[in-house]
Amino acid sequence: MVLPAPRRLHGGDAVRVPAGLSFETADGWVPARLARLLLHGLAIGGLAFIIFGPLANLVLWSFAERWYFPHKLPLEWGFKYWATVFNPRAGAMASLSVSIVIALLTVALSLALSVPAGYALAKRSLPLRSAIMLLFLLPQAFPSLSIYINVARIFYEFSLNGTMVGVVLVHTLHGLVYSVWITAAAFAAVDHDLELAARNLGATASRAFFTVSLPLAAPGIVASAIFVFLESLDEFTGSYFVGAPEIQTLPLLLFGASMAGNYQIASITALILLVPSIAFMLMVERFLKGNVLSKVGT
Amino acid sequence: MTFRTRVLPLVLTLPALVVVAVLFLVPLGYSLLSAFEETETGEFGFGNFAKSFEFYGWDMLFTVIITGLATLLIGALSIAIGGYLVLGGHPRLVAAMRWLYRWPLFIPFIVAAQCMRTFLAKNGIMNNLLVTAGVIEPLSAQSFLDWRGILFTFVWKQTAFAALLVSGAMASLDPATIEAARNLGAGKLRVLVEIIVPQVRVTVAVGMILSLVTILSVLSVPLMVGTGSPTMLTVDMAFRINSYGDYGVANALGFLTYLLAATVAWFYLRRGVSTGGTP
DSSP states (O other): OOOOOOOOOOOTTTSOOOTTTOSSBTTBOHHHHHHHHHHHHHHHHHHHHHHHHHHHHHHHHHHEEEOOTTOSSOSEEOSHHHHHHHSGGGSHHHHHHHHHHHHHHHHHHHHHHHHHHHHHHHHSOOTTHHHHHHHHHHHHHSOSHHHHHHHHHHHHHTTOTTSHHHHHHHHHHHHHHHHHHHHHHHHHTSOHHHHHHHHHTTOOHHHHIIIIIHHHHHHHHHHHHHHHHHHHHHOOHHIIIIITTTSOOHHHHHHHHHHTTOHHHHHHHHHHHHHHHHHHHHHHHHHSOHHHHTTTTO | OHIIIIIHHHHHHHHHHHHHIIIIIHHHHHHHHHHTBOTTTOSBOSHHHHHHHHHHHHHHHHHHHHHHHHHHHHHHHHHHHHHHHHHOSSHHHHHHHHHHTTGGGGSOHHHHHHHHHHHTSTTSHHHHHHHHTTSSOGGGOOOOTTHHHHHHHHHHHHHHHHHHHHHHHHHTSOHHHHHHHHHTTOOHHHIIIIIIHHHTHHHHHHHHHHHHHHHHHOOHHHHHTOOSSSOOHHHHHHHIIIIIOOHHHHHHHHHHHHHHHHHHHHHHHHHHHHTTTOO
16 A cells, blocks of 8 residues: 655745744754754864864964874974074074065056056957957966976076066966956946046046046955965965075975975964965955956956 | 047056066967977977876876866865855854855965875874774874875865855856745755756856866975875976976976866867857
8 A cells, every 4th residue: 555655845935934933844843954954063064174174283283392193182382483483593584574575566566567457458448358358367277387387497598587576577477367357347346427527527537547446446456456465475386486496485485394394384384374365365355345246357 | 539549548458468478478389389399309299298108197197087086076065065055054054154165265275285284194183083083093094195185185275266156156146046946846956956056057167177277287285295106297397397407398298287278178168059058
């Protein structure tokens, strides 16, 4: 004998039962719901372990003075290596300032190139506009390592290898994609009527640009600047081929320490690099607003 | 007015274009020429490729498998995360997921590599958890710093980016189609697979292709996380340059990475055309 399957309602949206009024909701019986909640909670807990476990291990190593297999935790804890890293003679602080100077110069050069270009792409009619936009995207569409190898080979001819200028140029190429696309989107989001109003009131084109368009596009431009700054600060491959060993950026120092087995120095350097990255992740939405994001690539 | 409307926009764009031309197009052309140039005679030839296949054949296969597997996992996980955020469960858990998944987004690859070098090591937290949970015996703990580590690191780092794109696309879908399917009795998984994913297919593919190109560009992860052989082609390229100054073979390997990225992009585009853009 075949019994008809018990009728079950699907979907929380089909029948709305005010929460807390009934034990049997549209989603099923309470124990089933609890079990599912628990399952989801466990899955998210597992994800949290996978995301934060590696970061926690980094923190552990930065305070470990002695740690080897099969011990689960460091045998001796302390601040010894923090003192080493922050000691001016150790070179880590010098690397940090080299990295910051390179990142600031990269931001300055990228903005000097991309603000006029972004404005022209967003507000003026350009022949082959979409081809030009595509050209700025192209460096992201090719695996970049062999590009860097050949940039280094060309820079060698001009004695740019191992110089600050060389590293800034390589980082600028990498950052230009973001800065051109985001500044173009930021200018595109500026209401054209406001610029026209300024012109009608007698402002010259350049005055309208500096007093109306530029201030209104500023949050997007700041966002692209932060992006370029971070990309430069974190860049490894280009610096490795063009800058090393004369220019020692923080990522290169991290790499050297890690490969030499000095996990404490490598972990502390990694934590220093993490600070700006996480700060930006937490506030990215404050700068990149929906109206700008929706114009990216248009 | 001709200067303002015709010449000025070009003048404003020109400096940025020159930088891209000099720092990208010229090296790109250089790498192509160098890949197809015989080292001894300087003539056109395939000698560098013959040498590449002879020395690095296994690494090519390894690179294809690792990047392919990582890209598929990134695509699947980004759909799962985006789907959970749209279809949801308990609001608190959805909020937790939204807060959680994007942490690796701005973490530099080199930092991720250092994290994994410790996390996946023999005495790393990963093994500690497995031992504590009773999954493995303390002495059978092994290091994951090989192909598994490379795969794990790339997926860990890159899924956040793909999921950000995919969940954004999913959030901007018309909720009416999803509601309609739910009202007709479709389960959440079925709604995700049959209603949502077909509509965000392009975004998923963009996220996957950009991740693939990134994986083919990163040198620090295979250097720091993968130990021994076989390894990724990026490591081989750096080795050819640093140890032998052999630009021919390095550029031939580079050409193969372009080819791999281009094949995947082309395969996707062709499929997009053949289905006529229907979802």
